[in-house]
Amino acid sequence: MTHPLVRKLSHFSALSIAEIDAVNAASGTVRTLDPGEDLMAEGQETQGAKLLLAGIACRYKTLEDGRRQIVSFVLPGDTTELRVLTLRRADHSVSALSPCRIATLSREQVANLSDGEGALSQGLNWAALVDESITREWVVNVGRRTAIERMAHVFCELFYRLRAVGLTTGDACHIHVTQVTLGETLALSAVHVNRTLQELRRQELATLVAGKLAIYDLVRLQQVGMFNPDYLHLENATGA
Amino acid sequence: MTHPLVRKLSHFSALSIAEIDAVNAASGTVRTLDPGEDLMAEGQETQGAKLLLAGIACRYKTLEDGRRQIVSFVLPGDTTELRVLTLRRADHSVSALSPCRIATLSREQVANLSDGEGALSQGLNWAALVDESITREWVVNVGRRTAIERMAHVFCELFYRLRAVGLTTGDACHIHVTQVTLGETLALSAVHVNRTLQELRRQELATLVAGKLAIYDLVRLQQVGMFNPDYLHLENATGA
DNA sequence: CGATCGTTTGAGTTTGATCAAATGTGGTGG
DNA sequence: CCACCACATTTGATCAAACTCAAACGATCG
Numbered sequence: 001m002t003h004p005l006v007r008k009l010s011h012f013s014a015l016s017i018a019e020i021d022a023v024n025a026a027s028g029t030v031r032t033l034d035p036g037e038d039l040m041a042e043g044q045e046t047q048g049a050k051l052l053l054a055g056i057a058c059r060y061k062t063l064e065d066g067r068r069q070i071v072s073f074v075l076p077g078d079t080t081e082l083r084v085l086t087l088r089r090a091d092h093s094v095s096a097l098s099p100c101r102i103a104t105l106s107r108e109q110v111a112n113l114s115d116g117e118g119a120l121s122q123g124l125n126w127a128a129l130v131d132e133s134i135t136r137e138w139v140v141n142v143g144r145r146t147a148i149e150r151m152a153h154v155f156c157e158l159f160y161r162l163r164a165v166g167l168t169t170g171d172a173c174h175i176h177v178t179q180v181t182l183g184e185t186l187a188l189s190a191v192h193v194n195r196t197l198q199e200l201r202r203q204e205l206a207t208l209v210a211g212k213l214a215i216y217d218l219v220r221l222q223q224v225g226m227f228n229p230d231y232l233h234l235e236n237a238t239g240a
Numbered sequence: 241m242t243h244p245l246v247r248k249l250s251h252f253s254a255l256s257i258a259e260i261d262a263v264n265a266a267s268g269t270v271r272t273l274d275p276g277e278d279l280m281a282e283g284q285e286t287q288g289a290k291l292l293l294a295g296i297a298c299r300y301k302t303l304e305d306g307r308r309q310i311v312s313f314v315l316p317g318d319t320t321e322l323r324v325l326t327l328r329r330a331d332h333s334v335s336a337l338s339p340c341r342i343a344t345l346s347r348e349q350v351a352n353l354s355d356g357e358g359a360l361s362q363g364l365n366w367a368a369l370v371d372e373s374i375t376r377e378w379v380v381n382v383g384r385r386t387a388i389e390r391m392a393h394v395f396c397e398l399f400y401r402l403r404a405v406g407l408t409t410g411d412a413c414h415i416h417v418t419q420v421t422l423g424e425t426l427a428l429s430a431v432h433v434n435r436t437l438q439e440l441r442r443q444e445l446a447t448l449v450a451g452k453l454a455i456y457d458l459v460r461l462q463q464v465g466m467f468n469p470d471y472l473h474l475e476n477a478t479g480a
Numbered sequence: 481c482g483a484t485c486g487t488t489t490g491a492g493t494t495t496g497a498t499c500a501a502a503t504g505t506g507g508t509g510g
Numbered sequence: 511c512c513a514c515c516a517c518a519t520t521t522g523a524t525c526a527a528a529c530t531c532a533a534a535c536g537a538t539c540g
Contacts, residue, residue: 071379
């Protein structure tokens with residue numbers, strides 16, 4: 001089984017054998033988290049970088065009055081705080097949505113991976129730029145799209161990103177989110193999430209049952225969500 | 241007059257004399273843009289990095305059906321595409337909102353500035369992380385806050401960021417945006433922007449007249465917008 | 481002096497929120 | 511095995527924030 005980070009970076013450029021070894025070696029300290037556990041909390045001092053090996057997590061911020069907004073998903077192969085040595089305190093939290101396996105990287109391990117001019121270091125730089133691009137797209141999503149467009153768009157994004165690390169089976173993937181969580185993602189009430197899911201089902205576009213997202217018609221789902229995968233910068237977009 | 245980038249980075253750490261010289265030297269090719277002119281367009285091949293010296297610009301994305309969403313403001317001292325050598329195509333556009341003076345940096349100039357372990361290179365890294373943090377905050381803003389909260393929040397952000405580069409006078413600053421543009425920023429209709437501005441005025445919090453933002457009560461404006469400046473990572477938040 | 485652009489106001493509509501309750505669906509312990 | 515609990519989903523009904531449409535008003539400029 002290929003390391004999810006290696007798989008992810010392969011969409012940017014191929015790593016050398018030595019680099020692949022370095023990635024595999026870096027996943028030394030592995031920990032398991034339960035759903036709901038935080039792997040990083042807003043205001044906390046920044047700790048070591050983390051690399052998600054399996055499961056799904058989310059970045060989020062909470063307002064004083066309790067309203068919570070998820071600002072992005074963290075999927076296998078994604079990292080948090082990789083370049084964060086620079087910042088004193090975390091400006092957002094990261095929480096496990098499903099059971100997660102995460103590797104914690106020491107400062108040296110991070111330096112080891114990201115120094116130099118090789119494909120690995122460039123790839124990590126690329127991954128950071130893609131993260132930024134995704135967050136920008138989310139501003140557009142939440143700001144300008146209707147409920148059903150928003151949901152279709154996020155489903156497409158998750159599908160493309162999971163496919164890029166080989167975590168889809170046919171037209172389905174596991175995203176392990178409740179309707180409440182999806183509401184915190186899409187900036188919709190849980191009730192409206194439910195109705196929008198029904199609408200997607202009625203239009204035979206996709207279903208989400210017990211955390212399993214099944215896409216019936218990816219082309220039409222993309223149209224509905226006005227989803228253009230360019231912002232994910234997967235040069236080799238066929239995935240697999 | 242201090243270079244806006246030097247001023248901005250001073251909130252992270254002081255630059256050496258040599259580094260300050262390097263920044264000043266890098267602003268060789270300076271160009272002027274009129275409002276509405278793009279300095280970067282979505283889908284275009286990535287060009288040289290740009291550094292805004294004066295004026296105000298915005299990053300935005302447009303949906304197929306014409307709906308436009310501004311995803312962040314570019315203020316003096318901010319850069320675009322600094323680390324973009326990595327990406328083939330731009331995933332968003334950048335447009336001048338006011339008349340702008342911008343410097344274009346060659347690949348070597350960028351490398352010159354960002355290589356090494358000095359305060360300058362670390363500072364640019366810090367600036368990139370802050371940009372990311374701001375975009376995340378915008379997802380929260382657009383997703384979870386009401387019209388007046390959203391507007392208050394963006395006004396606070398602009399004020400803090402402009403103050404950090406010395407572009408405020410007392411409790412006022414120039415932001416040179418129309419109500420339509422503000423709507424594209426806040427994900428509100430122009431009509432509702434107008435009414436929300438009236439509400440801010442009625443509550444004696446702030447006014448926006450002819451592109452000049454005057455804040456009457458920053459403390460209360462922050463409360464209304466649930467604005468906490470931590471996400472801007474201005475270690476020395478007093479500005480000036 | 482039109483023309484253009486931005487702001488303001490009014491009226492009616494819509495999307496999605498809120499409130500409340502019913503209906504599953506597992507798990508756990510007696 | 512069943513009663514019970516916690517949690518997630520679903521449905522119905524009402525409400526409100528913000529949108530849309532339309533028109534008037536005010537600057538600024540060639």
